[in-house]
Amino acid sequence: MARRKLGVIGGSGLYAVDGLTEAAWHRVETPWGAPSDDLFCGLLDELEMVFLPRHGRGHVHSPSDVPYRANIDALKRLGVTDVISVSACGSFREEMKPGDFVIVDQFIDRTIARDKSFFGAGCVAHVSMAHPVCGTLGSVCATAAQAAGVTVHEGGTYLAMEGPQFSTLAESVMYRDQWGCSVIGMTNMPEAKLAREAELCYASVAMVTDYDCWHPDHDAVEVADILRVLTANAEAARAMITELPTLLGPEHAPCPQGCGTALEYALITAPDARDPEVLKKLDAVAGRVLSGPSD
Ligand SMILES: CSC[C@H]1O[C@H](OP(=O)(O)O)[C@H](O)[C@@H]1O
Numbered sequence: 001m002a003r004r005k006l007g008v009i010g011g012s013g014l015y016a017v018d019g020l021t022e023a024a025w026h027r028v029e030t031p032w033g034a035p036s037d038d039l040f041c042g043l044l045d046e047l048e049m050v051f052l053p054r055h056g057r058g059h060v061h062s063p064s065d066v067p068y069r070a071n072i073d074a075l076k077r078l079g080v081t082d083v084i085s086v087s088a089c090g091s092f093r094e095e096m097k098p099g100d101f102v103i104v105d106q107f108i109d110r111t112i113a114r115d116k117s118f119f120g121a122g123c124v125a126h127v128s129m130a131h132p133v134c135g136t137l138g139s140v141c142a143t144a145a146q147a148a149g150v151t152v153h154e155g156g157t158y159l160a161m162e163g164p165q166f167s168t169l170a171e172s173v174m175y176r177d178q179w180g181c182s183v184i185g186m187t188n189m190p191e192a193k194l195a196r197e198a199e200l201c202y203a204s205v206a207m208v209t210d211y212d213c214w215h216p217d218h219d220a221v222e223v224a225d226i227l228r229v230l231t232a233n234a235e236a237a238r239a240m241i242t243e244l245p246t247l248l249g250p251e252h253a254p255c256p257q258g259c260g261t262a263l264e265y266a267l268i269t270a271p272d273a274r275d276p277e278v279l280k281k282l283d284a285v286a287g288r289v290l291s292g293p294s295d
């Protein structure tokens with residue numbers, strides 16, 4: 001069995017984690033450019049962990065500018081097996097209140113201005129996104145967050161919008177009523193798609209900061225209001241993270257859902273038609289399927 005290495009991508013408000021030993025920030029180069037920031041690597045109890053602030057320390061990357069491919073490549077390159085994304089989000093459900101955590105299990109991707117795949121001309125692949133997150137890892141996050149005293153909702157659809165502006169009222173009401181969404185944010189896509197292509201287990205913990213603009217008591221979304229909730233949410237996220245080593249254990253068993261073999265039947269470009277330059281860039285994310293016997 002492989003040794004587990006946990007990656008945590010911290011969203012708005014979560015730019016650092018505490019409690020890691022033997023920890024240091026490491027710069028990682030990737031064929032997709034620089035990640036959002038250096039990666040903070042260390043041990044949480046016995047568990048190897050890597051933390052990456054999605055927007056960089058100081059929040060310098062907007063949702064459209066986050067280097068999603070470099071981030072996922074860097075985590076994979078460092079040997080990460082499981083990725084937990086921690087994100088701020090708006091809520092479309094009265095019962096999903098600011099301060100609650102939602103373990104996302106579906107996405108609707110409305111982002112339009114981002115690189116969404118590691119694959120393309122020279123090496124084409126189509127992975128399944130029917131079940132876009134790792135259910136096993138999500139359940140562990142739910143248990144960890146509950147142990148940290150947080151109200152958790154297991155399951156919910158995350159609407160990924162381009163941003164950086166918040167939604168109009170018409171969009172907000174449509175996402176809630178017609179599209180049945182639970183929460184809204186700007187970053188989990190294409191992150192979840194890229195994690196799947198990189199054969200990583202990926203879970204999304206969406207921390208509610210506001211009710212978006214549909215709610216009669218919340219006329220407009222204001223960053224100042226969000227920031228107030230974010231600080232408390234970040235503390236709760238840190239408390240959740242400290243529960244993870246005991247729940248996850250040091251070994252990464254093969255994922256029953258098949259996250260670790262997502263590329264098995266995904267590559268469609270014939271081996272002799274693949275572009276060697278493109279293959280070089282895929283060394284980390286697709287090394288398992290590209291370096292084996294010719295398929
Ligand atoms: C600060 S409010 C909007 C901002 O917060 C969320 O970021 P993240 O998903 O990284 O926590 C949202 O997606 C927007 O980027």
Ligand SMILES: Nc1ncnc2[nH]cnc12
Binds near residue numbers: 184
């Ligand atoms: N209402 C909202 N819309 C989009 N992203 C968000 N992040 C936090 N709250 C949000």
